[in-house]
Amino acid sequence: MTGIKDKKSARMRKAVYCCVLSLLFVLVAPLIPYVIDAHAEDVTSSKANKPVALQHPGINLWNDVRQRNEVTQGSSQVIGVDSGILINKTGEDWRRFRMQMLMPYGAYFMAATITTIVLFFLLRGKLRLPGGRSGELLCRFSLNQRTAHWFAVGVFWLLGITGLILLYGRFVLIPLLGADGFSITASACKEMHNLIGPLFLLAVLALLVLYIKDNFFNRDDITWITKGGGMFGGHVSAGRFNAGEKTWFWLVMIFGFLLCITGLVLDFSVFGQGREIMALSHVIHGISALILITVSFGHIYLGTIGVEGTLEGMTTGYVDASWAKSHHDFWYEEMSATVEEQQGIKKDVASSSTKPASSPAGD
Amino acid sequence: MFEQLVDGVFWNIALIVFFVGVIWRLITVLVLRSKRIDYSVARNSGVSGAVMANIRGFYPRKEVSARIRLQVIAGYMFHLGLFVLLFFAAPHVKFIAQHITGFTYMTIPYWGFIVASEIAFAGLILLWVHRVLNPVTRLISKRSDHIGTILVFVVMLTGCMALGEASSELRVLHRFSVELLMVYFPFSALMHAFMFIPSRAFTGAFLGRRGVNV
Amino acid sequence: MSTPLERGVDMLKSQVDARVESYFSSCTHCGVCAEACLFYTETDDPRYTPIYKTEPLRKVWQQNFTLWGKLSSSLGLSKPITENDLSDWETLVYDGCSMCSRCTMVCPVGIDIAYLIRKVKEGMAAAGFVPEGLQGASQRALKFGSPMGLTTKGLLTAVGQQKKEHDIDIPVDVVGAEYLLMLSSNEVVLYTEFLTAISKIFSAAGISWTVSSKHFEATNTGVQMGDSVIAAQLLERLLEVASELKIKTVISPECGHAYTTFRWDGPNILGRELPFNVVHIMELLDQLRQDGKLKTTGSFDERLTYHDPCNISRRGGVLEQPRNLLNLVAPNFVEMNDNKEMNWCCGGGGGVSSNERAEPLRLQVFNVKKRQLDELDVTTMVTACSNCRTMLEEGLEENEMDVEVVSITELIADHLA
Numbered sequence: 001m002t003g004i005k006d007k008k009s010a011r012m013r014k015a016v017y018c019c020v021l022s023l024l025f026v027l028v029a030p031l032i033p034y035v036i037d038a039h040a041e042d043v044t045s046s047k048a049n050k051p052v053a054l055q056h057p058g059i060n061l062w063n064d065v066r067q068r069n070e071v072t073q074g075s076s077q078v079i080g081v082d083s084g085i086l087i088n089k090t091g092e093d094w095r096r097f098r099m100q101m102l103m104p105y106g107a108y109f110m111a112a113t114i115t116t117i118v119l120f121f122l123l124r125g126k127l128r129l130p131g132g133r134s135g136e137l138l139c140r141f142s143l144n145q146r147t148a149h150w151f152a153v154g155v156f157w158l159l160g161i162t163g164l165i166l167l168y169g170r171f172v173l174i175p176l177l178g179a180d181g182f183s184i185t186a187s188a189c190k191e192m193h194n195l196i197g198p199l200f201l202l203a204v205l206a207l208l209v210l211y212i213k214d215n216f217f218n219r220d221d222i223t224w225i226t227k228g229g230g231m232f233g234g235h236v237s238a239g240r241f242n243a244g245e246k247t248w249f250w251l252v253m254i255f256g257f258l259l260c261i262t263g264l265v266l267d268f269s270v271f272g273q274g275r276e277i278m279a280l281s282h283v284i285h286g287i288s289a290l291i292l293i294t295v296s297f298g299h300i301y302l303g304t305i306g307v308e309g310t311l312e313g314m315t316t317g318y319v320d321a322s323w324a325k326s327h328h329d330f331w332y333e334e335m336s337a338t339v340e341e342q343q344g345i346k347k348d349v350a351s352s353s354t355k356p357a358s359s360p361a362g363d
Numbered sequence: 364m365f366e367q368l369v370d371g372v373f374w375n376i377a378l379i380v381f382f383v384g385v386i387w388r389l390i391t392v393l394v395l396r397s398k399r400i401d402y403s404v405a406r407n408s409g410v411s412g413a414v415m416a417n418i419r420g421f422y423p424r425k426e427v428s429a430r431i432r433l434q435v436i437a438g439y440m441f442h443l444g445l446f447v448l449l450f451f452a453a454p455h456v457k458f459i460a461q462h463i464t465g466f467t468y469m470t471i472p473y474w475g476f477i478v479a480s481e482i483a484f485a486g487l488i489l490l491w492v493h494r495v496l497n498p499v500t501r502l503i504s505k506r507s508d509h510i511g512t513i514l515v516f517v518v519m520l521t522g523c524m525a526l527g528e529a530s531s532e533l534r535v536l537h538r539f540s541v542e543l544l545m546v547y548f549p550f551s552a553l554m555h556a557f558m559f560i561p562s563r564a565f566t567g568a569f570l571g572r573r574g575v576n577v
Numbered sequence: 578m579s580t581p582l583e584r585g586v587d588m589l590k591s592q593v594d595a596r597v598e599s600y601f602s603s604c605t606h607c608g609v610c611a612e613a614c615l616f617y618t619e620t621d622d623p624r625y626t627p628i629y630k631t632e633p634l635r636k637v638w639q640q641n642f643t644l645w646g647k648l649s650s651s652l653g654l655s656k657p658i659t660e661n662d663l664s665d666w667e668t669l670v671y672d673g674c675s676m677c678s679r680c681t682m683v684c685p686v687g688i689d690i691a692y693l694i695r696k697v698k699e700g701m702a703a704a705g706f707v708p709e710g711l712q713g714a715s716q717r718a719l720k721f722g723s724p725m726g727l728t729t730k731g732l733l734t735a736v737g738q739q740k741k742e743h744d745i746d747i748p749v750d751v752v753g754a755e756y757l758l759m760l761s762s763n764e765v766v767l768y769t770e771f772l773t774a775i776s777k778i779f780s781a782a783g784i785s786w787t788v789s790s791k792h793f794e795a796t797n798t799g800v801q802m803g804d805s806v807i808a809a810q811l812l813e814r815l816l817e818v819a820s821e822l823k824i825k826t827v828i829s830p831e832c833g834h835a836y837t838t839f840r841w842d843g844p845n846i847l848g849r850e851l852p853f854n855v856v857h858i859m860e861l862l863d864q865l866r867q868d869g870k871l872k873t874t875g876s877f878d879e880r881l882t883y884h885d886p887c888n889i890s891r892r893g894g895v896l897e898q899p900r901n902l903l904n905l906v907a908p909n910f911v912e913m914n915d916n917k918e919m920n921w922c923c924g925g926g927g928g929v930s931s932n933e934r935a936e937p938l939r940l941q942v943f944n945v946k947k948r949q950l951d952e953l954d955v956t957t958m959v960t961a962c963s964n965c966r967t968m969l970e971e972g973l974e975e976n977e978m979d980v981e982v983v984s985i986t987e988l989i990a991d992h993l994a
Contacts, residue, residue: 143497147433150492151485184532188524195477195523199485315496392599402844404854406894420687423609426919427683430612438607438685498623499608507645508606550645555686558603563687565596570681573841574894576918 082274094279098286103167106290113294117301124231127307129322136321138335140313145210149314152203158196160293162189167286197263204256207249214240215249220330230327240331248299255288262288366531369539374462377542384549385557392561405572412571413564419577420563437489444483445515452476454528480523487516507551514544515553582660585704589637589658592696600693601638603686604628610680610690615921616673619942627680630669631693633658633700660704667706670697671802672935676927677887682918691892694927698803707802710932715798715807722814723794724931725762732793735765736772745776750822751787756861757824757853758788759795759815759839761832763963771831771963774990778862781993782870786828792818795835796964800842801928808838808846815839819853826854828861831984833888833926833962840893857889858986859961863898866905872994873905880909880955883985884946884969885920886962899961899985906992907959913949921945925968943972950980957981959988 056062076083141149165173166189173182221243223236229244230236241249262281265273273281303310309323324332401409423435449455453470460467471479491512494500518540525533548554567577579587608626611617616625623629636658639646649655678691701707714724721728736747748754756779764771779786792814799808819827829836838846840855856864865871883903889895896917903910915921923946924939946969950958958980960966969982 143493144433146496147489147493150496151489154488154492184530187527187529188533191526192520192523195480195526196484198481199488202485316498317496388602392595392602402848402850403841404850416687420685423685424683424919426915427609427612430618431609431683434607434609494606494608497608498621499611499617499626500606502623503606503608503626503629505606550643552602552605555603555605558599559686561595561599562603565599566681566684566687566689566692569689569692570894573892574896575891576896 081272085275088275090276090279094282097283102283102286102290106286107168109290110294110297113297117297120231121301121305126305127231129308129320130326131322133309134321137318138321138324138332139317140319140324141317142210143317146314146317148203148206148210152200152207155196155199155203156292156296159193159200160289160296162193162196163289164293165189166193194267197267198260200256200263201260204252204260207256208253211249215246217243217246221246235326237330238328239334240328242328244302248295251295252292255292258284258288259292366535369535369542373539373542377545378463381545381548385554388549388554389557389561392558401572403572406574407571409568409572412577413568415571415577416563416567417560419567420559433489433493437486437493439486440482441486441490444479444481444486445519447471447479448476448483452479480519484519484523487512487519491516505552510547511551511553514540514547518544581704582658582663585663585700585706586637586658588703589634589696589700590641592634592699593638593642596689596692597634597638597696598642600688601635604635604688605686607685609683609685610688613679613683615677615679615924615942615945616675616938619944620938624669625673627674627690627694628688630666630674631690631697633662633666634693634697636662637700663701663704663706666697667701667708668934670694670701671708671711671928671932672938674927675887675922675924675929677922678891679887679919679922682891695803699805700803702802702804707804708928708932708934710934711798711802711928714928714931715802715804718794718796718798718811719807722792723762724796724798725766727762727765727794729790729793732760732765732788733790735769736788739769739773739776743773743776745773746780747772747776748787749790751785752821753823754785754787755824756784756786756826756828757819757822758786758828758830759835760788760793760830761795761835761963763832763967764830765793768963768966768984768987770987771984774984774987775858777990777993778865778871778986781872782865784865784870787822787824789818789822791821795830795832795839797835797838798928798931800834800838800846801931805846812838812843812847816847816852824853826856829855829857831858831961831963831966831986833886833893833964836895837888837892857893857895857898857961859889859895859898859902862986862989863901866901871905871989873989873992874994875906875992877907877957877988877992878909879957880911880953881907881957881959882911882913882950882953882955883916884913884923884958884960884965885917886960886965887920887922887926889961890920891918895961899959902985902989903959906988911953911955914952915949921949923965923968924972925964930964930968939968940972940975943968943975946972947976947978950978955980957983959983959985961985 082088166186169182169186169189173185177185218239220237220239224230224238224243227234227236229242236242262285265281266278266285269278303314307327309320310327313319313323321332324335423431428435450459451469451471453473453476456467456470491509494504494508494512518537521533521537521540525537528534544553570577606628610628611623611626614625614627617623617627640650640655640657641647646655650657674694676691676694678689680690681688681692684690717726718724733749736749739745740747758775760772794811797808797811799805799811815827818824827839829839836855836857839851840857843855844851862871881903883899885891885896885899889899900910913920924942929935929939956979958969960969960982961984963984966982966984973980973982
């Protein structure tokens with residue numbers, strides 16, 4: 001009996017060691033290329049002093065093919081864009097940028113933002129409504145505005161997640177799914193990203209049309225910015241949108257349209273755009289996407305757990321009057337003044353009349 | 364194993380449930396329960412009312428069109444897009460010919476397929492977002508409306524994932540989601556795809572007999 | 578002995594027919610009907626969404642006539658209807674719906690929502706969930722013959738008075754008359770001019786007609802509260818009187834639901850064809866005009882508009898006749914923006930007018946009519962339903978609007994050649 005138990009526990013120990021070792025391996029494995037690279041550099045630097053006497057006989061030919069530092073067009077039987085270029089020198093630049101700049105710095109950028117938000121939340125907590133709810137509701141976003149917003153949200157994250165998988169998936173998903181599994185995922189994500197992509201143009205256009213009205217900067221925004229948006233205490237006045245919201249709007253517009261244009265260039269490669277344009281588009285596309293995704297973390301935080309009473313403006317369309325007074329007092333005054341004409345203020349219907357006592361619905 | 368099931372047994376079950384279910388439900392309406400005779404003296408023909416109502420129903424009345432613009436535009440985007448990509452995209456035509464009808468017919472070019480899918484996706488997402496946001500539709504929507512929407516969305520998404528035709532796993536996933544949809548179809552609000560015809564006809568005949576402009 | 582709730586649910590079950598089946602099967606809950614409903618557009622309360630008002634019937638259909646519904650209710654997964662549900666829905670179908678059926682016209686899948694609500698009311702009535710106002714009206718109708726409690730004696734007094742005042746002839750209980758004129762109590766008590774006007778027009782046209790002292794009431798509270806048994810009882814009285822007087826054609830007065838009840842729904846409530854024709858007074862007058870028996874002189878020069886009573890236009894198909902008649906005498910007749918089969922209801926149809934509890938809501942939804950009138954800048958509104966007329970007058974008074982409401986028949990009578 002004990003023998004079997006010993007055997008079992010020995011096997012268990014082995015399994016644990018294996019797990020720990022493989023975990024270590026997974027952690028350490030990515031470092032191996034650095035070590036080898038560093039060594040390789042040492043080797044080359046030590047050999048660099050010795051001049052090479054013999055040239056490879058084909059070196060001129062290959063230099064010509066590779067075209068060194070400029071892209072020249074050869075000729076080919078194949079008809080198509082860039083078909084006269086045998087090796088694209090700029091492709092290497094693009095690859096290097098993607099692997100060594102975009103991916104690591106993008107990751108740092110996102111991680112730093114998330115850390116900042118978490119720290120801020122731990123320090124400051126949820127910004128509560130001063131004096132609680134008034135029960136008086138103000139119409140903040142029309143049904144069309146809300147529909148456009150959530151349509152954009154849906155499309156943005158379908159594209160965001162598939163895009164992030166295409167960019168970073170190899171690090172996270174290959175260990176989880178294996179190379180074959182990841183190849184399927186990547187193919188699926190690429191197709192989804194390409195198909196859903198053009199819808200983002202529709203979303204950005206809808207946001208532009210429906211939200212531009214109150215998003216122009218004015219003098220009040222300077223005060224708002226200098227006071228840090230009231231995030232560190234104190235009251236700051238704002239109109240319908242504060243400077244932070246306006247900035248987010250224009251970021252979405254600028255980078256959103258950049259994403260759309262570059263995305264369309266990449267998606268529909270039937271208009272004669274060559275590799276260089278595609279590579280440039282990809283660079284802009286990646287940077288814009290990472291900027292928007294990162295800033296959206298802040299937007300999501302402030303819209304949900306960061307500030308009490310904000311989310312309902314985008315879900316029900318109505319916000320509590322004390323929320324409006326505390327965060328958008330100029331807008332509140334404006335709404336109160338025009339209440340007679342526009343019926344902008346209404347009683348809290350959600351809690352009083354709208355709900356039936358019991359509903360036979362729901363099956 | 365799963366692939367064989369999806370291509371074989373599951374597909375046959377889905378096909379039978381779909382066709383038997385739909386036909387059974389249509390028969391329920393058209394034959395079993397239509398015993399009622401209208402004893403009033405008709406002013407105009409009920410049949411022409413029924414036909415007119417089926418045509419008239421395709422465009423919104425001007426008196427409400429401004430209030431329902433989103434439903435109409437997104438509704439048409441989704442339904443037309445889905446119709447085109449379902450029945451005229453080359454892979455679907457090929458599939459239908461192989462597994463159901465046995466003959467092929469005209470197909471749209473690949474770019475047409477892609478454009479139709481994009482329009483359908485935009486319409487479906489808009490309609491569902493609107494369903495959740497509009498207080499009216501939020502109150503009246505049933506679980507089956509949401510399940511139906513999500514199933515159709517999943518079918519379209521897996522179809523889109525399989526566009527690259529890079530692996531059989533993705534094709535199987537698409538086909539499996541289609542089978543789920545087909546089994547769910549006859550017992551849900553998705554039946555409106557067929558039921559709108561008798562429904563409009565009943566009302567059209569009713570109003571037509573009374574001489575009301577349908 | 579079954580409980581009221583069981584009676585209600587059984588009644589709802591018995592209401593499921595092919596139309597109900599196809600309607601509920603094709604509803605995608607798109608919410609378009611709400612945008613056509615004055616109770617929703619004027620209150621912004623989603624509970625007034627027309628299809629939502631049919632929930633009790635939908636639930637019964639779902640649980641008893643669909644596979645998933647039967648399955649889930651047998652497993653105890655879906656809750657059956659409770660008395661609470663019925664009492665909640667009582668206010669929705671009786672106070673928050675005037676059965677105007679505007680929603681029916683806009684439904685993308687063609688659901689006749691008014692038809693469904695009428696069936697919901699059957700269930701409500703069977704379970705005893707009917708507003709007091711309507712219950713009282715129907716009891717008075719069964720007992721005295723009219724929902725306002727007007728008796729034969731009252732009618733005869735009114736007839737005598739009109740005869741004396743205006744020197745006109747009002748034939749009562751004439752056997753073998755071609756036409757039997759039915760009246761709504763409103764027209765006997767409130768708008769007595771109507772009887773005078775009819776009498777003038779008919780004697781000018783040389784028509785053989787009569788009113789019945791035994792049963793004169795045109796309205797049918799059974800239909801309004803959704804009780805087919807009461808509706809049939811009241812209809813049988815009409816049949817009895819018509820056969821006694823050997824009537825060929827029954828005239829529906831200026832009353833919306835009386836017309837649809839006699840002309841369209843009555844035969845189906847009774848389950849047989851009626852032994853006489855039914856015409857609305859507008860149809861008859863327009864026929865007289867065509868036959869050259871209705872000659873007018875002079876004109877009414879004020880700017881006026883026509884309010885389509887839902888039951889007469891959208892549910893009854895009498896659309897052009899009142900317009901033809903107006904064009905005879907009113908050169909300044911203008912249409913409201915939404916008219917004919919897409920008119921907006923006065924707010925008092927479907928028994929809402931007899932339901933005192935619903936008055937504040939009814940006056941609130943009148944806003945839509947107010948907006949329509951404000952756009953037109955008219956001094957007079959003409960209609961062909963005395964119930965609409967009362968509701969419009971009340972709404973106008975509430976909003977302090979200076980618009981006079983008149984009946985077409987009276988307008989024509991004033992301009993008889």
